[in-house]
Amino acid sequence: MTDQTKIVLIEDDREISTTLQRVLEAAGYTLSVANNGQDGRKQIESFQPDLVITDMMMPRMGGFPVLEFLKEMPDETRPKVIMVTANEGGRHKAYAEMLGVDDYIRKPFAMDVLLDAIERILGKPAPTQRPRSQGIKGPIQRRSS
Numbered sequence: 753m754t755d756q757t758k759i760v761l762i763e764d765d766r767e768i769s770t771t772l773q774r775v776l777e778a779a780g781y782t783l784s785v786a787n788n789g790q791d792g793r794k795q796i797e798s799f800q801p802d803l804v805i806t807d808m809m810m811p812r813m814g815g816f817p818v819l820e821f822l823k824e825m826p827d828e829t830r831p832k833v834i835m836v837t838a839n840e841g842g843r844h845k846a847y848a849e850m851l852g853v854d855d856y857i858r859k860p861f862a863m864d865v866l867l868d869a870i871e872r873i874l875g876k877p878a879p880t881q882r883p884r885s886q887g888i889k890g891p892i893q894r895r896s897s
Contacts, residue, residue: 756780756781756782756879757780757781757782757802757803757874757876757879758781758782758783758784758799758800758801758802758803759776759781759782759783759784759801759802759803759804759805759870760783760784760785760786760792760795760796760799760801760803760804760805760806760831761773761776761783761784761785761786761805761806762785762786762787762788762789762791762792762795762804762805762806762807762810762815762818763785763787763805763806763807763810763836764787764788764807764810764811765807766787768807768859769785769787772805772866773785775863775866775867778880779867779878779879779880780878780879780880781870781878781879784798784799784801787810788810788811788812788813789806789810789812789813789814789815789817789818790812790813791812792804792806792813792818793813793817793818793821796818796821796822796831800829800831801831802831802832802874803831803832803833803834803870803873803874804818804822804831804832804833804834805833805834805835805836805866806818806819806833806834806835806836807835807836807837808835808836808837808839808844808848809837809838809839815835815837815848816847816848816851819833819835819848819851819852819853820851822851822852823851823852830852832854832873832874833852833853833854833855834853834854834855834856834857834866834869834870834873835848835853835855835856835857836857836858836859836861836866837856837857837858837859838858838859839858840858854873855869855872855873857869
């Protein structure tokens with residue numbers, strides 16, 4: 753059995769999800785991906801991740817219900833959580849922190865910010881050398897509609 757760090761990524765924007773997947777897999781993490789909170793919750797239950805990275809605003813179920821679900825889990829099985837969002841509201845950040853989020857990262861962000869947060873939260877370096885050039889030209893941000 754391998755000691756792979758498992759991450760559930762919950763992100764509804766396809767481009768952002770694909771970019772994050774590529775970077776996290778290149779860094780050596782094992783991923784399970786969902787595009788909404790309902791599917792993410794199912795992934796959390798079956799995949800038993802070490803970390804959940806979730807967007808805040810998504811269809812079918814947003815990030816806050818995911819955080820509420822995680823808060824109900826026993827401490828020994830509860831994964832760490834990073835919420836990523838384009839939302840600027842301080843009230844949302846305070847609510848996320850009240851629900852136990854380990855980090856709250858505002859979009860746009862550089863990949864190094866996310867990778868640093870993951871290493872800090874999990875207390876260990878990425879499984880492989882950090883991916884430096886993944887064809888990503890700039891920060892992660894939601895496209896304007």
